[in-house]
Amino acid sequence: MPKTDVLIIGSGIAGLSFAIKMAKRFPDQSITVITKADDGESNTKYAQGGIAVVLDEITDSFEKHITDTLKAGDGLCNREVVEFVVKEGPERLKEIIDWGVEFDQDASGKLALSREGGHTAKRIIHYKDITGLQIEKSLLAQVAQLPNISLLAHHFSIDLITEHHFKHKISQPETGITCYGAYVMDQRTCMIEKYVSKVTLLATGGCGQVYRVTTNPQIATGDGVAMAYRAMAKVKDMEFVQFHPTAFYTLDENPAFLITEAIRGHGAYLRTQDGVRFMLKYDDRGELASRDIVAKAIDNELITRGDNCVYLDCTHLLKEDILLHFPNIYEKCLSKGIDITSQWIPVAPAAHYSCGGIEVDVNGKTSITNLYACGECSCTGLHGANRLASNSLLEAIVFAHRCYTDVEHTIASIATPANIPDWNAEGTTIPREQILITHNRKELRDLMSDYVAIVRSNERLSSAQMRLNILYQETEKLYHSAVLSPQLCELRNLIAVAYLITRQSIDRKESCGVYYNTDYAALP
Ligand code: FAD
Ligand code: SIN
Numbered sequence: 001m002p003k004t005d006v007l008i009i010g011s012g013i014a015g016l017s018f019a020i021k022m023a024k025r026f027p028d029q030s031i032t033v034i035t036k037a038d039d040g041e042s043n044t045k046y047a048q049g050g051i052a053v054v055l056d057e058i059t060d061s062f063e064k065h066i067t068d069t070l071k072a073g074d075g076l077c078n079r080e081v082v083e084f085v086v087k088e089g090p091e092r093l094k095e096i097i098d099w100g101v102e103f104d105q106d107a108s109g110k111l112a113l114s115r116e117g118g119h120t121a122k123r124i125i126h127y128k129d130i131t132g133l134q135i136e137k138s139l140l141a142q143v144a145q146l147p148n149i150s151l152l153a154h155h156f157s158i159d160l161i162t163e164h165h166f167k168h169k170i171s172q173p174e175t176g177i178t179c180y181g182a183y184v185m186d187q188r189t190c191m192i193e194k195y196v197s198k199v200t201l202l203a204t205g206g207c208g209q210v211y212r213v214t215t216n217p218q219i220a221t222g223d224g225v226a227m228a229y230r231a232m233a234k235v236k237d238m239e240f241v242q243f244h245p246t247a248f249y250t251l252d253e254n255p256a257f258l259i260t261e262a263i264r265g266h267g268a269y270l271r272t273q274d275g276v277r278f279m280l281k282y283d284d285r286g287e288l289a290s291r292d293i294v295a296k297a298i299d300n301e302l303i304t305r306g307d308n309c310v311y312l313d314c315t316h317l318l319k320e321d322i323l324l325h326f327p328n329i330y331e332k333c334l335s336k337g338i339d340i341t342s343q344w345i346p347v348a349p350a351a352h353y354s355c356g357g358i359e360v361d362v363n364g365k366t367s368i369t370n371l372y373a374c375g376e377c378s379c380t381g382l383h384g385a386n387r388l389a390s391n392s393l394l395e396a397i398v399f400a401h402r403c404y405t406d407v408e409h410t411i412a413s414i415a416t417p418a419n420i421p422d423w424n425a426e427g428t429t430i431p432r433e434q435i436l437i438t439h440n441r442k443e444l445r446d447l448m449s450d451y452v453a454i455v456r457s458n459e460r461l462s463s464a465q466m467r468l469n470i471l472y473q474e475t476e477k478l479y480h481s482a483v484l485s486p487q488l489c490e491l492r493n494l495i496a497v498a499y500l501i502t503r504q505s506i507d508r509k510e511s512c513g514v515y516y517n518t519d520y521a522a523l524p
Helices: 013-025 062-072 079-098 131-144 223-230 291-305 319-325 327-335 391-413 435-451 458-481 486-508
Strands: 003-009 031-034 149-152 155-162 179-186 191-202 241-248 269-271 310-313 345-354 357-359 371-373
Touching: 003 013, 003 179, 003 391, 013 031, 013 131, 013 149, 013 191, 013 391, 031 191, 062 079, 079 131, 079 391, 131 149, 131 391, 155 191, 155 223, 155 486, 191 223, 191 391, 223 357, 223 371, 223 486, 241 291, 291 310, 291 345, 319 327, 371 391, 435 458, 435 486, 458 486
Parallel strands: 003 031, 003 191, 031 149, 191 371
Antiparallel strands: 155 179, 179 191, 241 345, 269 310, 310 345
């Protein structure tokens, strides 16, 4: 039985930042990071725009960043959280720079700042258009230098270990559930082992794969939220799935390639097929309105005009600026036959970010004892109904530090019980075919994209709920009879997350932030 002092599920910015802090502070404690794909595969790796941090005291201020975040969040942010995240940003940024993360500098050697939608000042720190790759690589390099961290790639966490596993009965909520680690499948051997730990951190990222078109890589199947929900943790604000306005228009590419908002920050225009710039019709800030407004405006143009995509026009920008700041996007578009210095880029909204997640307090603690959550899988109160661009990487580093500070004081007093049972695979057999899994995953994505995306209605939501119930019943039957595979577990998790998005959207009873419910508000 693998035993570790600290178990971290996920190797993106949230999991790795927490691991580094814990390992440096407690060289005698064992830290295990498990991750279901290659060690660097994560939403973090694909981040483009950068991290929002207030650095320029002349043109910017904490108060401005706080106001922008609250405005984007449509009245549902927790002001206390917004304030400390913004104010702690500079210190946390310095820390990751000390760990080796590089960012672009301007001619005077200061960190270069760019602008994105919803921000009233230039405050996005970035590394060309591959900020996430730079962060992920540097954090992994730092982890490799710390001997008390074991990083296990291709290890899939199936479920959290709580009392209801070893008592063989379901605990009641609110009566003190405790987490003792997780059941984890080594994907090379298909063996499922219990990883017993004093403290467990869920850092499993987003759930974009619940939709047909998403910027999120294949790993983003909402596993952490689903595991926490099954363990009866509180889960909040799941209805607020943010759609990025400008993913490269695709029918079949998964994930869809993102065209960063920073390009609009540099002055790119959005146009309909006939060349009309339409954003000023919707918001005085035009292309630099916050993401919810731009995504909803594009969605509306597509519906009313019957088009499949709109266009991002960079042709008036300086070619050398494009090549300097957006080399990855330039190359990627060129590989698809579009030279962005002379041709418009076809774009459409794509599921991008989960604003909700596992509810945590100001120290990243979930409602389950010894279970923390950090990064995109958590709901801290920072984003409300719509995340301000580039606030996500910021949230991850601030909360990784807060989780660490909390665990620092408690870990010495935590003991783990000896009687935790092994995983029970009794009575399961290898399924004869995979079609139920692949079909249901496709059906789920279509259902969510057609009924529970940017535009919703009560009728669509209740219809989605009924269909989800059928998918749930079928998948549960399979889950209890089949030898487990990551594919089956992911489907089960996606269904749980889809249910939460739909149910919490029904309960919200209003149009808010990232989506419209046509029963409560007219289209723009
Ligand atoms: P992730 O980085 O997604 O890491 C999740 C980890 O959990 C992965 O290692 C995964 O393999 C692992 N995992 C998941 N399930 C399991 C399981 N069952 N068992 C074991 N391991 C598991 N935000 C910004 O602030 N600025 C940006 O510029 C920006 N650009 C973005 C561009 C793109 C294309 C995308 C997709 C997102 C972008 N975001 C951006 C959002 C941001 O990148 C993410 O919210 C953030 O990186 C999430 O970090 P994380 O550590 O919480 O999760
Ligand atoms: C982008 O670069 O447009 C994405 C930024 C974000 O998701 O915060």
